[in-house]
Structures are given as C-alpha cells and as structure tokens.
Amino acid sequence: MKDTLVFDVRYIQDGVFNNHEVEIPTSQLELDLEDVRFINPVRGTVQLLRHSEDDIYVKAEIFTDVEMQCGKCLEPFEEDITATFELQFTPTNNPGEIEDGERYYDGETFDISEDARQALVIQIPVWPLCSQTCEGLCYECGINLNKEHCPCQNTDEIESETPSVNSPFAVLPQLLETAKSENKSKSKNRKEIISKDGTSKT
Numbered sequence: 317m318k319d320t321l322v323f324d325v326r327y328i329q330d331g332v333f334n335n336h337e338v339e340i341p342t343s344q345l346e347l348d349l350e351d352v353r354f355i356n357p358v359r360g361t362v363q364l365l366r367h368s369e370d371d372i373y374v375k376a377e378i379f380t381d382v383e384m385q386c387g388k389c390l391e392p393f394e395e396d397i398t399a400t401f402e403l404q405f406t407p408t409n410n411p412g413e414i415e416d417g418e419r420y421y422d423g424e425t426f427d428i429s430e431d432a433r434q435a436l437v438i439q440i441p442v443w444p445l446c447s448q449t450c451e452g453l454c455y456e457c458g459i460n461l462n463k464e465h466c467p468c469q470n471t472d473e474i475e476s477e478t479p480s481v482n483s484p485f486a487v488l489p490q491l492l493e494t495a496k497s498e499n500k501s502k503s504k505n506r507k508e509i510i511s512k513d514g515t516s517k518t
C-alpha cells in the first residue's frame with residue numbers, strides 16, 4: 317500500500333502495467349472544501365505503463381466518502397465519490413520544449429496529487445441532495461417533510477395557484493367563457509329570428 321501519489325518510474329519494466337494500491341490521507345490532497353467533510357482517506361489503484369522511450373501512461377481509479385449537507389432538507393448525508401483519470405507523461409530536462417497541455421516529468425518521478433484532487437472535486441455535486449425524492453422543508457413551519465407531515469401541507473397548492481392569477485394568460489379562460497356564452501346567446505337570437513321569420517311566412 318502506497319500513501320503518496322508521487323511515483324518513481326526508474327525501475328518500472330517496459331511495456332508492462334505496474335499497479336499500485338494507494339491510500340492517501342485527504343489532508344495530503346488539500347481537499348478543503350466548504351460544507352464537504354471527507355470521511356475516509358482516498359483509496360484506489362494507479363496503473364503505470366512505460367512505453368515508447370520513457371513516456372508514461374497513467375490510469376487512476378480512486379474513491380472516498382464524503383459527508384455533505386442536503387440542499388433541500390439541510391440534513392447531513394454521506395455519499396461515495398469515485399473518480400477515474402488518465403494521463404500521459406513525457407520525460408524531459410527542458411520543460412520549454414513541451415507543448416501546451418502536455419505533461420512532463422524529469423525522467424525519474426512525477427506527482428499526480430493535483431490531478432487526483434481535481435478529479436475528485438469535480439465529482440462533488442454543487443447542489444447536493446440526500447435523495448432524488450427529497451421532500452425538503454415545509455416553507456411554512458420548517459419541518460423536515462421526509463420525516464413528518466405538518467398541518468400546513470396545502471401551502472404548496474396555494475402557492476402554485478397564486479402565480480397563475482397574476483399571469484397575463486390568467487384572463488384567457490375567462491374571456492373564452494364570455495365569448496362562448498355570447499356565441500350561445502347570439503345563436504339563440506338567430507334561432508329566434510328564424511323562427512320568427514318562419515312564423516311570419518306561414
């Protein structure tokens with residue numbers, strides 16, 4: 317078990333995957349995020365492959381557990397965080413030769429701590445939810461609706477009706493109703509007229 321993400325590649329055999337099991341204290345990865353608590357060290361597997369003139373291919377699969385606060389019900393909950401990433405390192409003693417976006421190492425060691433940190437952080441939700449079906453808190457009394465019900469359960473319905481009254485389209489059904497009843501009375505009148513005509517003819 318390896319407790320750092322700094323790798324020495326000098327003794328890696330060519331063309332063969334070299335697997336490392338890792339367990340890294342989260343403090344070492346500077347995983348200080350607001351409202352996120354890392355419960356376990358970061359564990360996983362890092363595979364290294366030396367090929368074509370000391371280029372190093374790296375494939376890492378790492379995971380940990382975090383505790384976050386639900387954005388709806390505000391309860392703390394735990395979640396597994398898993399990240400995988402691949403990198404390619406080229407050896408050089410002259411970093412100036414390296415093109416943008418390429419990774420280089422000095423031919424001896426390289427460090428993927430920052431890559432691991434970024435890969436994990438990107439997996440942490442910006443708007444964490446304890447569950448996709450979290451009911452959240454009651455707007456009225458603040459009760460956690462996942463756990464209990466409250467007398468103000470109808471608040472939602474009232475709120476959803478209120479904006480439609482203010483909507484410019486709210487008057488449409490009313491206008492349609494008026495138009496319908498006007499049509500009805502018009503057609504009634506027409507019938508009356510026809511019948512009047514009819515009677516007048518006979």
Ligand SMILES: [Zn+2]
Pocket residue numbers: 386387388389390391445446447450451452
């Ligand atoms: Zn929740």
Ligand SMILES: [Zn+2]
Pocket residue numbers: 454455456457458459466467468469
């Ligand atoms: Zn309530």
